Structures are given as C-alpha cells and as structure tokens.
Amino acid sequence: MRIIACALMFSAAIAATAQQKPIILHDAALVDGTGAPVRPHVDITLHKGYIDSVKPAFKEAPKDAEIVDCTGKTVIPGLISAHSHLGILLDNATPSPNAYTTENVTKALDQFERYGVTTIVSLGVNRDLVYQLRDQQRNSKLGGATILTAGRGIGVPNGAPGLNVASDQIYRPGTPDEARKDVDDLAKNHADLVKIWLDSGHGKIPPMKPEIYTAVIEQAHKHHMKVAAHVYTLADAKSLVSADVDIFAHSIRDQAVDPGFAQTLIDHKIWYIPTLTLDEAFYLYAQNPDVMHSAFFQQAAGAELLAKLQAPGYAEKTLASAQTEQAKKDHEIAMKNLKTLYDAGVNIGFGTDSGAVPGRIPGFSEHRELEDLVAAGLTPLQAITLATGENGRLLHEVNSKMSIGLIKNGYSADLIILSADPLMDVRNTRKIVAVYHHGVLVPNTPPQN
Structure with a gap:
C-alpha cells in the first residue's frame, strides 16, 4: 500500500495495474450523477473497470489497494x-x-x-x-x-x-x-x-x-x-x-x-x-x-x-x-x-x-x-x-448493456477528479486533475488554466 497525491497521478504504472489491483479514491467530495447533494469524505473503490463500492472514508487504510488521496478534491462521473x-x-x-x-x-x-x-x-x-x-x-x-x-x-x-x-x-x-x-x-x-x-x-x-x-x-x-x-x-x-x-x-x-x-x-x-x-x-x-x-x-x-x-x-x-x-x-x-x-x-x-x-x-x-x-x-x-x-x-x-453516468456500485468506473468545486462554479469542471475510464487512468489530461 502507498499513498499518491492526486496531482501526481499520471503514472503509467497505476494505469497498467488499474484492472488488477483495487484503487481507492480516498476522502473525496462526491457528486454521484443522481442529482443528490454532494457527499463529503467518501471513498470510491474501482476494480476491474467498475465501481466496486462507495462508502464513508476509511480511518485505517486497507491493504492490497492503491490509495489515491483526494482530500479537498471533487469527483464527478465522466x-x-x-x-x-x-x-x-x-x-x-x-x-x-x-x-x-x-x-x-x-x-x-x-x-x-x-x-x-x-x-x-x-x-x-x-x-x-x-x-x-x-x-x-x-x-x-x-x-x-x-x-x-x-x-x-x-x-x-x-x-x-x-x-x-x-x-x-x-x-x-x-x-x-x-x-x-x-x-x-x-x-x-x-x-x-x-x-x-x-x-x-x-x-x-x-x-x-x-x-x-x-x-x-x-x-x-x-x-x-x-x-x-x-x-x-x-x-x-x-x-x-x-x-x-x-x-x-x-x-x-x-x-x-x-x-x-x-x-x-x-x-x-x-x-x-x-x-x-x-x-x-x-x-x-x-x-x-x-x-x-x-x-x-x-x-x-x-x-x-x-x-x-x-x-x-x-x-x-x-x-x-x-x-x-x-x-x-x-x-x-x-x-x-x-x-x-x-x-x-x-x-x-x-x-x-x-x-x-x-x-x-x-x-x-x-x-x-x-x-x-x-x-x-x-x-x-x-x-x-x-x-x-x-x-x-x-x-x-x-443500449441496455450500458451502465454509465453514475458513481454507483456496478457502474463503469468513468470518473473525473477535479481540483475545485464545480457546484460553486460549473467552469470548475475544467480543473481536471485526473480522468479514469473503465477504471484506467487516462494520460495527458488538459491544463487547468
């Protein structure tokens, strides 16, 4: 187990192991796509391309998972x-x-x-x-x-x-x-x-x-x-x-x-x-x-x-x-x-x-x-x-096989991690720290300015 700051997430090693090892986006503010209010201090587990769990942030980090510290960050669906x-x-x-x-x-x-x-x-x-x-x-x-x-x-x-x-x-x-x-x-x-x-x-x-x-x-x-x-x-x-x-x-x-x-x-x-x-x-x-x-x-x-x-x-x-x-x-x-x-x-x-x-x-x-x-x-x-x-x-x-658009158990792990709150200013969706698609980290996300 090791902790990686969101700003340093562009590691090819993480992307290569995304499908084999669970990734936990830890302590995020969650906008889940349902229209529900933001949920603070949430852990989102990605495994084998899907959302495995969404639950309150852990107090003790689990073993055998890649932990991505999202404290102060907002996560929205792709x-x-x-x-x-x-x-x-x-x-x-x-x-x-x-x-x-x-x-x-x-x-x-x-x-x-x-x-x-x-x-x-x-x-x-x-x-x-x-x-x-x-x-x-x-x-x-x-x-x-x-x-x-x-x-x-x-x-x-x-x-x-x-x-x-x-x-x-x-x-x-x-x-x-x-x-x-x-x-x-x-x-x-x-x-x-x-x-x-x-x-x-x-x-x-x-x-x-x-x-x-x-x-x-x-x-x-x-x-x-x-x-x-x-x-x-x-x-x-x-x-x-x-x-x-x-x-x-x-x-x-x-x-x-x-x-x-x-x-x-x-x-x-x-x-x-x-x-x-x-x-x-x-x-x-x-x-x-x-x-x-x-x-x-x-x-x-x-x-x-x-x-x-x-x-x-x-x-x-x-x-x-x-x-x-x-x-x-x-x-x-x-x-x-x-x-x-x-x-x-x-x-x-x-x-x-x-x-x-x-x-x-x-x-x-x-x-x-x-x-x-x-x-x-x-x-x-x-x-x-x-x-x-x-x-x-x-x-x-x-297409009834498509389960996308929500950060919810069983849905495709398509997410955006943002450095600022998009509910305060929708233009903050442009402040992209990382994108996951099918649970894999996308390289070369655009500049935030």
Whole structure:
C-alpha cells in the first residue's frame, strides 16, 4: 500500500495495474450523477473497470489497494455526449470528405477522453469504419471515449445534412422503400440508433418528406432501434411526435414552446438534447475572444483552428454576417425552451454537436455546454446531472448493456477528479486533475488554466 497525491497521478504504472489491483479514491467530495447533494469524505473503490463500492472514508487504510488521496478534491462521473460527430473535420478546422480515417477518428476519441468526456454518440455522418472501431473498443483493442453510433444516418437528396463529406457517410433515400432498406442496413451493422435530418435550412434546401421519415421510424422500431431527429422548427417537432420519434437531437429554435407541447413530450417519453453550443459556436470566438486565451481551450482547438479564429478580420466579418444574427436569435430561443422543458419535467439529455463544424470542439464544447446550461437557468448540479446520470439513462435505453453516468456500485468506473468545486462554479469542471475510464487512468489530461 502507498499513498499518491492526486496531482501526481499520471503514472503509467497505476494505469497498467488499474484492472488488477483495487484503487481507492480516498476522502473525496462526491457528486454521484443522481442529482443528490454532494457527499463529503467518501471513498470510491474501482476494480476491474467498475465501481466496486462507495462508502464513508476509511480511518485505517486497507491493504492490497492503491490509495489515491483526494482530500479537498471533487469527483464527478465522466461526461457523456449524446450528440457528437467523428471524421468530418481535419485538425478540428477543415471539413473534408477525406477526414474519416482511423487516425483522425481515434485522435478525436482520445481528445474527448482526455477532456473527461468518456462516452460519445457519433450521431450520423460516419463511414462504416465506425463499426470496426466500435468493435475494437468492445474487445479492448482500442482506447479513447467509448463510441455509440448511428452509422451513416439518413438525410435528404440535395438537402440536409449539407456537409462536405464523402458519399458513403450518409444515406439519402428518395422513396420510403429505399429508406426502409437503409434502416435494414443500419440494423445489419448493429448501429446503436438511427439519425434523420429533415429540416429545410430556413427554406434553402428541400426538407425530408413525411412519408420518408415515417418509413424510417417504423422500420427502426421493427428492429428495436430508437430514432433521433435533427430538428429546428416546432411544426416539424410536432409532426415527428405524431410519427413516434424517440429523441430530438437539437433544440426547437424557431419559436417558444408551451406547456402543452412539454406535456406531449412527457406523454410520449421523448428525449430532448438541447445542444446549446451549436448556434453559439458560430459567433462565440468573435464576440468573446477571451474564451480562447486559456490553455484548456487552446490545446483542444489545435493550431490550425486557432489560426483561423485569430486571423485578421475574422471577428469583424463573423459579427457582421447574417448567419451570426440568426444564430444569436436561435441560441436565445434555445436557452429559453430548454428551461421551459426542463422545469416541466421533460427528459433532457446532453450533447453538443462537437466535431461537426469548426468551433464545435471535441472535449471543450462539452464543458462549454455545461456553462450554457447554467446560463439558461439550471444550477451547476442540475447541469452536471444531465451530462452524467440523465445521459446515462438515455443511453441505457439505447443500449441496455450500458451502465454509465453514475458513481454507483456496478457502474463503469468513468470518473473525473477535479481540483475545485464545480457546484460553486460549473467552469470548475475544467480543473481536471485526473480522468479514469473503465477504471484506467487516462494520460495527458488538459491544463487547468
């Protein structure tokens, strides 16, 4: 037995023995993901990749365990993003149809994990390579954030998603029969869920026809797969409720929602993932360049994206654009609708659309989303609970083998050790001392400043 200070936990020896020898995170303040108040002076035992016990701090250290002194530290569950993307951008900066490679995808997964995002849903726009990478993870042959995936996803011919990706990253059925075949293909590959895009991009592109998305949803449910929908307007959302959709993958942003709509979501057990950072990312770095000054941000963004965001004229051009004006309006409505739906008791998930376009940055955007949730009116505890326990509940519905999001006996040992209290200031989730994923210490966590 020996005691190791949290600040010195980056030892490869600890990571190598994490699965064989119990690790006790000793005397931590625990935020367990359930929404319960913080529990002081707690010992959390990790063994063979799982939480073995959670109990009051010992007075006499047990033998044959690695003891990690967490006095003065807070432990929270690993964050979960139920809406992210892989293999769309090169170096977080440049959309490319050549971006979906093993090297690029695994680099993003590693970045998510280092920033404490231990599980992601790659919600569409994937090459079939994603199934191989997911299987490698499940056979303990690949690291990084745990992948769940919607495979390619189902879009619209000449419509959404309007991304610069390869043709084999998205299905675009023209008929209901083609849509059903695409769902069958997803099921054959054991996709975790199905993603659809149907909106018209403010009337600039053709929307998905109702007979197409109805066929997708019906066929997915025959395969016992849930369907997540890219949504923007309240009218589309109401139509999707009638078609029995399972998840809204974005906020409704064209108008305010009302209590009646909230009750409809509750009655149909539909999940709502607000992705508040989605619209904000279009203008955040131009409007508030101080965001870019921290090493925590800079390491996540990378040199190429930083160069774009700090280029002469970038801020002026961005703030003067019509897209920015619309994005600000959309962000404001999204914030208000999130609070309305949360207060009504709708199932709220957590995601960011990170990895889809430059500025939505794997790892960083998830911490920014927590900040936005608090700005929308949630408490830090409520925001963290959405990103952990509630998202774990959502993903358990998607895949019943997933037990993540809580620091509780039998759950995957996915945790973040923080040097400051996130319930006092949610930005303290960025003060990462260590990340454990499946009970293994993650190397190279980001700088805290």
